[in-house]
Amino acid sequence: MQNHLFANTKHQFYILNCVGWTGYILTTHVGAIYWDKPINYYWAIFIGGVLGFLLSFLLRPIYRKAWNFSTTKKVLTVIVTCWLLSLVWAIPDNLIFWEVYKHGYRPKHWVSYINGSVSKFYIYLCWSCLYFGIKFYQGMQEATQSALKANALAHEAQLKMLRYQLNPHFLFNTLNAISTLVLENQTERANEMVTRLSNFLRYSLDNDPMQKVTFEQEITTLKLYLGIEKVRFEERLEINFEIDSEAEKALIPSLILQPLVENSIKYAIAKSENGGCICLRAKVFARELLLELKDDGPGVEMVDGELPNGRGVGVKNTRERLSELYNDKHSFTISNIQPCGLQVSIRLPYEIAE
Template identity: 50%
Template sequence: MRACSGSSIINHIFSLLVLFVKWTKFLEEKNNLFWFVHSAGWFGFALVYYLSSLLHDLRDIFVVIIFLNAYAGWLFSIPLRYIYRKVWNYKPINIALSVLFTSAITGLLWQIVQNINYWEIYKHGFRPEQLIYYTKNGLFSVSIMLSWSVLYFGTKYYQMLQRERQNVLHANTVAHQAQLKMLRYQLNPHFLFNTLNAISTLILVKENDTANAMVTKLSEFLRYSLDKDPMKKVTLESELQALRLYLDIEKVRFEERLQVAFHVAKDCEQALVPSMILQPLAENAIKYAIAVQEQGGTITVNVDKFGNDLLLELADNGPGAEIKNGNLFRENGVGLANSRERLQALYGNDYSLVVANNKPSGVKVNIRMPFETKVNS
């Protein structure tokens, strides 16, 4: 008997937890949350109205009036939501004037309905001689509608701040993930091993000046890659300088097999871009386009401005790859997913990263982002 009782309690607790989870998910939808809070607020108004009526010797029929008045307030305040959506992006003074005007009109209309309900039901069809009496106690109703409006804007601003806070937390999370991933790109053991091996070879063949130059370039590249925050922006000029350092280091390995071409519009050099946004793409191109071909290949970097956008393109003339719906399918391919995450965190939806086949052969990656400089950033 006790076992059955214990099992029943556990089932009840589990059912309550399931119900709570479903209810939480239901309220996560902004539209559902509005209707719940809106209805709960007017129910609370009716409850307070009823409790205050108990202080007076009123007939039971007054409960019907309370219900009708609360329902009328529930209906009259719904259009305010759609009006405030329209004025949401107005200047603060215009928003304030819109709230005062709409609250006043809605409150007066609501008060007229309340007075009619009271006269019709409680006073058996009484009508005042002057029309001004239809708005009696209108100031109280206007204050209720104004309170509804303030709560609406307060809730909306709170939700907006919560979304921004979540975006910041997400951006920080992505930043840490990106930083860890970039360490893998920047400090790739094969890259370091091959570079150090090339330097060692240069020393053995007595090309000390070249070896010293390569050590300097490797040091500068590693310092740049480790010092730069992956969620910060740098000038395109410094980003391209770091990319050139990386490619110069790789040219020691591939010599004439690796050719590089830069085409950069002059008015783009001071544009701001995410740090190390191109290096993972270049690493992919070297791994899948240059290293796999006996004759090597060419990596081309194009930068231009179109309207208010900055356009970056990194292309190779390698054997190409399978591309479906803008996604690149390469075994153990890295770089693109990380770049998308960082661009999404920095620019929201105001960016694009498109992978396509290059002509006559190879792969090209096009990135579009807002054109920003230190002056307007």
């Protein structure tokens, strides 16, 4: 309830205005106590304070309209408004004071009717500075929140774009393999491949790319993907997993390994008559998850430590995804291994589900 009250700018205005004027009235009464004034003096300054408080409500609609004025026009509006309102406050305030405290006294000169208007002008000027200061601060806060929200949405959109970029090459080859199996009347294998493809696509589309999954779940999904490729390559594709039990509990971005494995199949297994082996190792060391994915393909000539252009779009997407999620708290390196093959090494912070 309290948070809801202060969340509304209109409520904030009324609360702060009441608190400020209450402080002003109490301060004037403290001064009167110090000078040992009679009771009717207190009533006079109390009524005058309430009058000033009520007149201050006229400032808000004027300033709301002046908010979009130029700085010069805004300053002039504040000065003129405060001066006019101080005169409007001074005249009845003096009349009330004379009526209540001086029992009907009236001065001989008209100037006495606007006595105190200068001090009242400064009171309204301070009120105006506070109003614009608070409003400017609120505007800055809203702008900051909007910028943070925009950045968060852009970050989420970037991650989703990278996450959902399934390689068309994989889909084309899979569908082509299914078509071949159907033409060869291998309906059982074709049905198995369709089922695995359906499960894999369902998982990839249903899981939120902003959420992390356990490494054990990631391996299950990876095996689903490799099962599809196994139907295509049969004995030409050898798979070797070396996963520590502690690593299985680690949280990682969903489908972070699939593009890397796909890259190995495309450039190492598919291009070799005899196929090849893909090996995945995972372990935890010094509160970090260490991943190694390697194949025994021909390797590649690196360009400044990177894959050449046109090769490994999935690798690039994975690198960018990790960079978005972990900033500088991770490492991603690609290297050739002896006697042949390519290795991807990833280091991530070790996180587990609570």
